[in-house]
């Protein structure tokens with residue numbers, strides 16, 4: 001995306017840092033529960049509360065989840081990594097420091113392929129991923145004079161994914177977040193719910209004259225909590241930089257806050273320099289060393305990820321790239337589709353899924369897991385059309401009944417007598433009847449109003465209550481009208 005300023009063309013340079021809460025029953029350095037939505041301060045151990053003399057114990061499952069995520073990002077897994085203390089004082093951090101990884105993260109460079117609207121793809125490079133503990137939550141809006149602290153989130157395991165500054169447009173950043181969320185959900189390492197704060201995005205933005213390779217001063221926006229807001233923040237912040245430069249000013253390195261109501265960013269505080277945190281190796285935890293066998297074991301357990309699934313749906317099932325991408329973005333949809341398509345016409349199943357089926361879920365406000373129509377029954381409905389047992393039009397009625405009753409389509413067709421009429425003599429009789437009753441239209445047709453052909457087909461189908469096989473109807477009308 002090129003930003004056209006008053007005098008120059010500019011290019012966006014943007015990188016993201018994403019904090020992802022690790023799916024794990026307990027916290028990363030204690031045995032307290034991570035359950036979301038518990039009453040305040042119910043899930044707190046002495047370790048999380050920063051009591052003197054308490055020692056952290058690394059939760060092995062969080063390590064497993066981090067390695068799995070690293071493999072899902074096609075990244076290098078570091079067999080040696082270290083924990084560090086990042087020191088800062090804040091009320092939501094009872095110990096006065098965060099245990100994180102600094103110099104030696106558990107995951108190194110990787111890559112995520114994003115799909116753009118014009119059908120092209122782009123590779124976004126991952127710089128690193130490290131694991132760390134989350135902070136507690138300060139609550140300022142309950143009492144006008146007091147602030148409250150909820151320690152439930154303190155010590156929940158996080159994966160912090162840092163990208164290279166590879167984004168050149170808000171659209172690319174949006175596509176990346178959707179793809180990342182999709183990968184994490186397939187892996188079951190983070191639920192990706194941005195509105196619950198399990199996936200939080202920090203954005204770094206700068207601009208440069210279009211065509212140059214320079215890197216100018218960047219500004220950071222922290223904890224932006226929806227894909228839409230991330231895209232808005234990038235666009236508006238980049239435009240602000242352009243205005244500053246074109247009016248002869250300089251952009252200061254600072255942390256800015258994104259305001260969801262106005263869509264604008266405003267200055268919050270000057271950026272701390274990294275050494276302000278006085279990082280040093282965490283004395284309470286030994287280096288983390290993992291083996292090749294351990295990594296291989298996790299690699300063997302990886303599920304098929306969205307890109308691989310998408311390519312397989314295109315190459316083996318004949319889906320269009322677009323359909324495959326839509327179906328594979330959401331794991332539950334992809335699994336449902338695969339179940340519905342197995343043994344049936346996959347392309348037709350995809351059409352039904354993306355058309356009537358999605359519309360039905362939306363209308364009834366249901367998730368795919370709550371669908372009254374099972375995957376098997378959707379596949380069977382497609383079979384009934386393919387085998388000419390019902391017409392496409394009748395299939396819509398059967399689909400409606402299925403969405404109300406959850407019954408299987410054969411039973412509905414049987415009980416309601418919806419079987420398609422394919423018997424030639426029956427259909428021919430109806431065609432004759434329609435023609436005899438509309439001789440004026442036959443005349444008009446013969447005098448060149450060929451558009452009436454469709455009208456005749458429609459009349460015959462109507463006469464048969466939609467049950468006459470349309471191909472046979474067409475054939476007879478063709479014959480009789482000459």
Ligand code: MN
Nearest residue numbers: 019100132160
């Ligand atoms: Mn962090």
